[in-house]
Amino acid sequence: MRYVLKYPLFMLLLFSSLSNDLFAKELLITDIPIQEGGRIKPLDTYARNQSLAFYGKRKIKHEKLESIDWLLNLFTHPEKGLDQQVFNIRNPEVVNALELEWTNNFHRYSYNEIFPGVEKQLTLIRNIFEKKEEDRDVFESQMIEVYQNVMKFREIVSSLSCLLPLFTVQSPEAAQYLHIEPGQLTSYAHIMSHRESLFGISQGVLTKPESEWSNTEREIALLLYNLQQASSDEFAKSLKIIPPSENDSTGLWISPWELFDGRTIEPHQDKIIKALESYLVARFEGDEKSQGSALKAYKAGLLSYSGDRIDFSVLSKERWLNKAKLFTNSLVFYIIGFILLGISWMIKPDLLRKIAFGSLGVGFILHTYGIYLRMVIMSRPPISTLYETVIFVGFVIVLVSLVIEYLRQDGLGVFIGSISGAMLHYVGFGYAADGDTLEMLVAVLNSNFWLATHVTTIILGYGTSLMAGLIGHLYLIEKIRVPKDSVRLKSIYNNMFGVTLIALFFTLFGTILGGIWADQSWGRFWGWDPKENGALLIVLWQLMMVHMRLSGLAKPDKFALGMVLNNIVVIMAWFGVNLLSIGLHSYGFASGIAVNIILFTVFELVTGFGTYYWARSRKKLAV
Amino acid sequence: MKRELIRICSSPKLFVYSLVWLMVLVTVGTVAQKDIGLYASQQKYFSSYFFFIGPLPLPGGRVVLALMLINLVSMMFKQNLWKMKKIGVIVVHLGGIMLLVGAGLTAVFSSEGSMVIEEGSKSNTIDDYHITELAIINVSDSNYDQYTVFGQPLFKSGNNLMHGDLDFDITILDYMDNATLEPIQGSSSIGFKGMLKNFNLIEIDRDTDDMKNRPGIIFQVSGTFSDVDGVYGLIFGQSVPATINVNSNQYVMALQKKKTYLPFAIELEDFKKVMHPGTEVAKSYSSKINLVENNIPRPVLIEMNKPLRHEGYTFYQASFIESPNGEETTVLAAVHNYGRLFPYISSIIMSIGLLMHMLVNMPALFKKKK
Numbered sequence: 001m002r003y004v005l006k007y008p009l010f011m012l013l014l015f016s017s018l019s020n021d022l023f024a025k026e027l028l029i030t031d032i033p034i035q036e037g038g039r040i041k042p043l044d045t046y047a048r049n050q051s052l053a054f055y056g057k058r059k060i061k062h063e064k065l066e067s068i069d070w071l072l073n074l075f076t077h078p079e080k081g082l083d084q085q086v087f088n089i090r091n092p093e094v095v096n097a098l099e100l101e102w103t104n105n106f107h108r109y110s111y112n113e114i115f116p117g118v119e120k121q122l123t124l125i126r127n128i129f130e131k132k133e134e135d136r137d138v139f140e141s142q143m144i145e146v147y148q149n150v151m152k153f154r155e156i157v158s159s160l161s162c163l164l165p166l167f168t169v170q171s172p173e174a175a176q177y178l179h180i181e182p183g184q185l186t187s188y189a190h191i192m193s194h195r196e197s198l199f200g201i202s203q204g205v206l207t208k209p210e211s212e213w214s215n216t217e218r219e220i221a222l223l224l225y226n227l228q229q230a231s232s233d234e235f236a237k238s239l240k241i242i243p244p245s246e247n248d249s250t251g252l253w254i255s256p257w258e259l260f261d262g263r264t265i266e267p268h269q270d271k272i273i274k275a276l277e278s279y280l281v282a283r284f285e286g287d288e289k290s291q292g293s294a295l296k297a298y299k300a301g302l303l304s305y306s307g308d309r310i311d312f313s314v315l316s317k318e319r320w321l322n323k324a325k326l327f328t329n330s331l332v333f334y335i336i337g338f339i340l341l342g343i344s345w346m347i348k349p350d351l352l353r354k355i356a357f358g359s360l361g362v363g364f365i366l367h368t369y370g371i372y373l374r375m376v377i378m379s380r381p382p383i384s385t386l387y388e389t390v391i392f393v394g395f396v397i398v399l400v401s402l403v404i405e406y407l408r409q410d411g412l413g414v415f416i417g418s419i420s421g422a423m424l425h426y427v428g429f430g431y432a433a434d435g436d437t438l439e440m441l442v443a444v445l446n447s448n449f450w451l452a453t454h455v456t457t458i459i460l461g462y463g464t465s466l467m468a469g470l471i472g473h474l475y476l477i478e479k480i481r482v483p484k485d486s487v488r489l490k491s492i493y494n495n496m497f498g499v500t501l502i503a504l505f506f507t508l509f510g511t512i513l514g515g516i517w518a519d520q521s522w523g524r525f526w527g528w529d530p531k532e533n534g535a536l537l538i539v540l541w542q543l544m545m546v547h548m549r550l551s552g553l554a555k556p557d558k559f560a561l562g563m564v565l566n567n568i569v570v571i572m573a574w575f576g577v578n579l580l581s582i583g584l585h586s587y588g589f590a591s592g593i594a595v596n597i598i599l600f601t602v603f604e605l606v607t608g609f610g611t612y613y614w615a616r617s618r619k620k621l622a623v
Numbered sequence: 624m625k626r627e628l629i630r631i632c633s634s635p636k637l638f639v640y641s642l643v644w645l646m647v648l649v650t651v652g653t654v655a656q657k658d659i660g661l662y663a664s665q666q667k668y669f670s671s672y673f674f675f676i677g678p679l680p681l682p683g684g685r686v687v688l689a690l691m692l693i694n695l696v697s698m699m700f701k702q703n704l705w706k707m708k709k710i711g712v713i714v715v716h717l718g719g720i721m722l723l724v725g726a727g728l729t730a731v732f733s734s735e736g737s738m739v740i741e742e743g744s745k746s747n748t749i750d751d752y753h754i755t756e757l758a759i760i761n762v763s764d765s766n767y768d769q770y771t772v773f774g775q776p777l778f779k780s781g782n783n784l785m786h787g788d789l790d791f792d793i794t795i796l797d798y799m800d801n802a803t804l805e806p807i808q809g810s811s812s813i814g815f816k817g818m819l820k821n822f823n824l825i826e827i828d829r830d831t832d833d834m835k836n837r838p839g840i841i842f843q844v845s846g847t848f849s850d851v852d853g854v855y856g857l858i859f860g861q862s863v864p865a866t867i868n869v870n871s872n873q874y875v876m877a878l879q880k881k882k883t884y885l886p887f888a889i890e891l892e893d894f895k896k897v898m899h900p901g902t903e904v905a906k907s908y909s910s911k912i913n914l915v916e917n918n919i920p921r922p923v924l925i926e927m928n929k930p931l932r933h934e935g936y937t938f939y940q941a942s943f944i945e946s947p948n949g950e951e952t953t954v955l956a957a958v959h960n961y962g963r964l965f966p967y968i969s970s971i972i973m974s975i976g977l978l979m980h981m982l983v984n985m986p987a988l989f990k991k992k993k
Contacts, residue, residue, distance in 0.1 A: 540645055547635045
């Protein structure tokens with residue numbers, strides 16, 4: 001036990017290194033709030049999502065650039081950004097269609113490389129757009145994806161161009177109109193905020209013929225022309241970082257360019273946009289100190305907004321979660337645990353098994369903390385998407401494994417926990433690769449009470465059911481390996497039956513709770529919807545196993561086999577019903593999932609029946 | 624003999640076999656939804672006593688559940704069950720009995736339908752989702768309409784429908800679950816009246832979504848001894864009503880969804896749809912209504928997960944219709960269910976029972992290694 005006690009110390013070290021800036025009082029550029037996907041998130045998450053969408057990774061790996069730096073560089077140096085190779089095109093056909101060279105390992109292209117090809121293929125793209133989404137083939141949907149990415153990228157690149165210092169005048173008189181020193185560079189935003197002082201002189205420019213213009217008027221005319229040119233970036237409205245006006249009822253945040261479309265700029269918006277401008281200038285000049293004071297002003301601007309309160313601690317928590325990669329680290333500890341356990345079986349010191357146990361525990365703590373932080377950030381119960389069910393089932397299995405290991409102390413718990421914890425994390429990464437995993441809820445799910453009770457219970461049921469199946473596997477293997485060790489077999493069998501009872505409790509209770517939710521919100525307890533039927537099948541299967549045991553129809557071997565096959569039922573209920581793409585619960589559908597389900601089913605059938613008959617044949621030999 | 628009967632009826636093997644068959648039903652009934660839709664699949668496999676595969680009759684959901692109920696009840700008569708050690712088991716199975724009894728009550732007595740109300744208007748009728756009825760409405764009196772209604776179970780070919788309030792008899796010729804109209808080229812057969820003079824009413828394949836099905840009916844009107852006698856056809860949701868005149872009485876005939884009249888009315892004041900800002904994802908739907916009873920209105924807000932319960936009826940926010948000119952119509956699901964408390968009580972009992980059983984047994988199943 002004392003080895004286990006050393007781990008908290010280690011954890012403390014790990015956390016203190018990661019959480020240095022978690023409790024920082026000052027606003028960081030990564031933490032400035034932006035509205036996307038219906039919620040307020042830190043700019044860091046936005047940057048990661050964009051990088052994931054264009055580049056395929058959450059940072060620009062080949063330039064060793066964090067996504068936030070990449071995004072900010074785009075804002076300060078738009079021209080450079082257009083030459084940066086950030087578009088990941090995975091399909092050689094698409095590359096050919098855009099008249100680009102296919103490179104085997106890298107195949108990433110810049111905006112300036114892709115755009116001419118896109119322009120040439122506009123008729124083709126328009127044609128694909130007219131097709132229904134489900135009728136498009138792989139090439140066509142990827143073509144559309146590239147087109148949309150290119151357009152979105154163009155928009156992002158220009159979204160802060162109104163804040164860049166691009167304009168100047170030389171004559172002192174003209175400079176006075178602009179409220180700058182002669183020769184000093186200033187931005188579109190700055191000039192627009194003093195547009196009333198420019199009004200008089202620009203009238204002169206417009207009414208007089210060119211030959212009668214004074215020097216100042218000539219400069220102003222040129223400036224007006226340049227401003228006109230710059231305002232072609234007006235379309236770039238994707239960066240929603242300015243809180244709405246005080247009397248707004250839509251809750252829609254606005255982008256910097258929208259602010260200059262003639263509307264009244266309110267004091268908090270003015271403060272924010274000025275602070276952002278000085279931040280960009282300071283960043284452009286590499287002046288860290290001014291960046292800090294600009295961010296202070298930015299925070300003051302946000303604080304002066306009297307609408308929905310912006311929770312800075314939640315923003316910094318999310319940024320911290322992005323960086324800490326808790327689930328990845330947890331996966332590492334699970335794998336370490338598994339390797340240590342393997343070694344301990346080969347050379348038999350119990351010390352190694354204990355360390356493996358500790359490693360599983362550390363992974364579990366990271367796992368739990370990740371789930372907890374996600375709950376805090378979204379202020380809702382842990383499970384609401386398919387991705388979150390995967391993460392939570394992993395959590396449940398590792399938790400039960402830890403308890404079993406604590407009771408048995410023979411490595412069985414570590415074995416099951418580390419393998420399934422790692423595998424489920426891996427499956428989770430697959431889902432996370434689709435984009436932001438913190439999503440808003442559709443109306444029908446928008447009930448924290450039922451999410452907390454029904455959904456959590458049923459997922460606890462999935463997890464414990466799979467756990468029982470895994471012990472079933474282990475039982476059959478042990479039956480082959482040590483058919484004579486009846487004490488050990490009996491204790492594994494008892495554990496399996498105990499977990500089955502727990503699983504039955506959760507699946508039964510969770511299913512009934514689901515019925516009650518359905519009764520509360522749709523008016524019927526049971527509607528034979530596919531997902532409901534799936535959950536029911538798990539309950540029925542487990543009821544069957546328990547009663548087969550009772551009636552003597554199933555001896556321990558058969559019971560173990562039955563619980564292995566129960567895994568197939570669980571996977572069908574969990575993922576399989578989504579394949580039918582009918583019914584009220586078919587949230588989150590991933591194509592390609594079908595193959596994985598079939599592979600899993602075949603695997604369970606082969607290993608289940610294989611080990612079962614092998615164990616039986618050994619028994620016969622023994623007789 | 625009695626003891627033997629109880630032994631067979633209460634055998635856990637019977638339970639296991641019923642379970643296996645129920646699992647087969649659930650699996651088949653779920654997969655079949657892809658092809659025939661939820662309603663048809665539910666009618667065939669779950670809400671039926673028997674169904675046929677070819678000529679072979681197989682037990683449907685109701686028979687299996689009834690068998691399980693008998694099994695559970697007879698188990699209660701076993702002598703060796705009533706021991707303190709098995710208290711958890713007893714409680715779980717009592718809960719199971721309650722759940723099945725509740726399911727039976729719901730299956731027989733509950734009804735559900737929808738109430739469609741435009742903003743600013745009022746309704747006091749519930750339309751059933753699936754069941755139709757033939758309404759013959761005497762509109763001769765300007766003060767009131769007199770309804771005579773025949774229900775769907777009567778719609779069997781050859782059935783004669785008669786009623787004292789009607790001046791004529793009706794003989795059902797054909798009823799179709801989903802029908803369509805097809806214009807007739809040339810002239811129709813003699814004896815066809817109303818829209819059948821110009822259209823053929825023909826049966827088409829059922830849609831998997833039962834809401835999209837338009838039932839049709841063909842029947843003979845006789846006994847008027849005038850040229851009103853003849854064959855008539857009606858289709859659900861037809862735009863021009865069918866009318867006939869018999870003995871200075873004017874009748875409107877319609878095939879409609881079965882209507883239930885409520886002793887109160889619901890008036891829609893405002894329907895509201897709120898989106899997550901900047902997205903196409905709905906955050907909430909709600910209907911601001913007035914519940915009008917004895918001409919006294921009471922304002923109520925019906926939201927997702929927050930229905931209105933009144934006089935044994937429950938009204939849920941189910942759907943909505945937006946017309947191009949911005950008018951909004953709410954669709955409320957209305958449910959009347961006598962058995963609705965059973966699952967609540969039985970689930971609590973079953974969970975307590977399972978917990979008791981686990982608490983009694985767990986220490987033996989998870990022994991700590993010394």
